[in-house]
Amino acid sequence: MSDVVTYNREGAIGVITVNYPPVNALGHAVRSGIQNAVQQGQDDADAKALLIMAEGRTFMAGADIREFGKPMQEPGLPEVVNFIEASDKPVVAAIHGTALGGGLEVALGCHYRVAVPSAKVGLPEVKLGLLPGAGGTQRLPRLTGAQKALEMITTGDFVAAKDAQAAGIIDEVAGSEDVKAAGLAFAQKVIDEGKPVRRVSELTDKLEAEKGSDVFDKFREGLKKKARGLLAPFKCTDAVEAAFTSSSFEEGMKRERELFGELMESDQRAGLIHAFFAEREVSKVPGLPKDTPIRDIKKVGVIGAGTMGGGIAMNFANVGIPVTIAEVKQEALDKGLAIIRKNYENTAKKGRLTMEQVEERMSLINGTLTYDNFADVDLVIEAVFERMDIKKSIFSQLDEKCKPGAILASNTSTLDIDEIASATKRPEDVIGLHFFSPANVMKLLEIVRGEKTADDVKATAMNLAKRIKKVGVLVGNCHGFVGNRMLHKRGAEAMALVNDGATPQQVDKVLTDLGFPMGQFAMGDLAGIDIGYSIREERRKAGEDVPPSWMDKLAEQGRLGQKTGAGTYKYEEGNRKPIPDPETDKLIAEFRKEQGITPREVSDQEILERCMYVMINEGAKILDEGIADRSLDIDITWIYGYGFPAYRGGPMFWADQIGLDKILDAIKKYQKEVGGKQWEPSPLLEKLVAEGKKFGDL
Structure with missing residues (x-):
């Protein structure tokens, strides 16, 4: 008997308990332990029914990530689930916490399922580019029918206990949260009522009812938009369909395993697995000890009640942290607070908040017209216009008003944190907290360390990111940091490609075909063309050689993007398409003429290489300079901040998949053809290619 799985009999019930912290993952010890315990229950003449449950905070929560990438040890999960189902004594699963992935498949192998009210179930394998491989695609539709099974398996979303009962997955939701009591009571009822062994694999009524229907064709049509570019949701659909078209359960299982194998070999699975592990690894900052103390953040100040400031404030109110927002004028403050309320009320209309919760959150957000009210805050975040003189003036005032030990943070997206910190007498308390717009939605928090930023401030910022449900990435200080530094290179190349003869929509289509939710120019319209214009103007004032751009002309004409109804593209009222x-075509043609450019035909492949490889080259320079500690920091920044398709694993992982030698050859080609510092090959990239290594080897 495994140490992590025990068998004990209570009355006529053989109780099988899994205890493998933290989440009872289905590692080898758990799989073999369950199989042995079920066998022990079968051999126990006094056991009339078996109960499978788990200790700790949750039922079994899927595969053991510690075994990822290693050869599978027998028994595999499909064999264990089949072994449970083959029992000639009724087997009951008692679920608390979450039954996810393989955990739910174990429960589906049981003959009955009872859950406590707070439990949730789900099959989230699709989020790792996979499908449920232990019978989930064959058993679930036998309980729920095709539509519900398709929805659950292709989204990976969790289903609450009551909804799972309504769908036929759960037989009973207990009246209390005592999972063992619930399981024993249900198992005893099975014995007392003489309930039969009910094997899900043998149920056919739902299959017969929907055979020959067009549910799968319709579902695939919907996926074309919802799952654009993704492979796994379509393979999941094929697997569920096999439950309805196969001549037997065994034939359907064979098809599930074939499709599972295809996904295991796919680049998308590799990319999603990389993103999965990278998100967990990014919180472990090299050189920052685990036991670094953190400062207590009980109250927060935000400067600026605009779109960004309001969104930042919402993050804190959402987790119960009081926020004070400062503005210069009462009118701006009232407008900002009204927009925050409207955002919350819109969420309530969608059923994701109650009106009581709206009022609770609004009660945590207060406004002020003076920094005097920041005297007792533990953290203040400046979110004003991207101008160094304004930011330095604000930080000088905060230095006087805020208590010792308060963290002073800037939401700057590009500017020098050290120069901002120089306006204070406490540069060790200054850090960059770069939220992404809309700040209450986007998951990335780019945390920028200054030269003198204290370790406990860095640790506090990383901890705070988790607290407000963001993915925090700690990066170094330079113009644009990690994300925007790379984006600016792509943006400059995108504009140069249009100068050469491409259209904005051609450039954008190449990027969306790669998997980005929107292209460079559509994204600029969403963010506001004035932001990029302001950044270019600041750089010009600083003496940098920033070439003229037709986008400068758009800004000067008041075409600032979606907010003005026209930017690179035009927009109909109430529509973001x-x-x-x-008019833009005309303006571009005039710009080309002014610059003496004769337009030429630009291929999609050239657009892909120039937009993406310039980013890879810059990413390599960022790594070489220590601005990012690891390539995974860059990958996570781009996945969560800029919409890089997670199934490609992030830009640096994607580059490894393409081949660094191929990318370096292209960079050298564009160095000759296009010129400019952006095409000077990164020494690190050259070194990796010479040594036959990848970014992932660093």
Whole structure:
């Protein structure tokens, strides 16, 4: 008997308990332990029914990530689930916490399922580019029918106990949260009522009812938009369909395993697994000890009640932290607070908040017209216009008003944190907290360390990111940090490609075909063309050689993007869909003429290489300079901050998949053809290619 799985009999019930902290993952010891315990229950003449449950905070929560990438040890999960189902004594699963992935498949192998009210179930394998491989695609539709099974398996979303009962997954939701009592009571009822062994694999009524229907064709049509570019949701659909078209359960299982194998070999699975592990690894900062103390953040100040400041404030109110927002004028403050309330009320209309919760959160957000009210805050975040003189003036005032030990943070997206900190007498308390717009939605928090930022401030910022449900990435200080530094290179190349003869929509289509939710120019319209214009103007003032751009002309004409109804594209009222605009084409043609450029045909492949490889080259320079500690920091920044498709694993992982030698050859080609510092090969990239290594080897 495994140490992590025990068998004890209570009355006529053989109780099988899994205890493998933290989440009772289905590692080898658990799988073999369950199989042995079920056998022990079968051999126990006094056991009339078996109960499978788990200790700790949850039922079994899927595969053991510690075994990822290693050869599978027997028994595999499909064999264990089949072994449970084959029992000639009724087996009951008692679920608390979450039954996810393989955990739910174990429960589906049982003959009955009872859950406590707070429990949730789900099959989230699709989020790792996989499908449930232990019978989940064959057993679930036998309980729920095709539509519900398709929805659960292709989204990976969790289902609450009551909803799972309504769908036929759970037989009973207990009246209390005592999972063992619930399981024993249900198992005793099975014995007392003489309930039969009910094997899910043998149920056919739901299959017969929907055979020959068009549910699968309709579902695939919907996936074309919802799961654009993704492989796993379509393979999941094929697997569920096999439950309805196969001549037997065994044939359907064979098809499930074939499709599972195809996904295991796919680049998308590799990319999603990399993103999964990278998100967990990114919180472990090299050189920052685990036991670094953190400062207590009980109260927060935010400067600026605009779109960004309001969104930042919402993050704190959402987790119960009081926020004070400062503005210069009462009118701006009232407008900002009204927008926050409207955002919350819109969420309530969608059923994701109650009106009581709206009022609770609004009660945590207060406004002020003076920094005097920041005297007792533990953290203040400045979120004003991207101008160094304004930011330095604010930080000088905060230095006087805020208590010792308060963290002073800037939401700057590009500016020098050290220069901002120089306006204070406490540079060790200054850090960059770069939220992404909309700040209450986007998951990334780019945390920028200054030269003198204290370790406990860094640790506090990383901890705070988790607290407000963000993915925090700690990076170094330079113009644009990690994300925007790379984006600016891509943006400059995208504009140069249009100068050469491409159209904005052609450039954008290449990027969306790669998997980005929107292209460079549509994204600029969403963010506001004035932001990029302001950044370019600041750089010009600083003496940098920033070439003229047709986008400067858009800004000067007041075409600032979606907020003005026209930018690179035009927009119809109430619709965010970008529409190509002849006025922009005309402006670009005039710009080319002014610059003496004769337009040429630009291929999609050239657009892909120039937009993406320039980013890879810059990413390599960022690594070489220590601005990012690891390539995974860059990958996570781009996945959560800029919409890089997670199934490609992030830009640096994607580069490893393409081949660094191929990318370096292209960079050298564009160095000759295009020129400019952006095409000077990174020494690190050259070194990796010479040594036959990848970014992932660093």
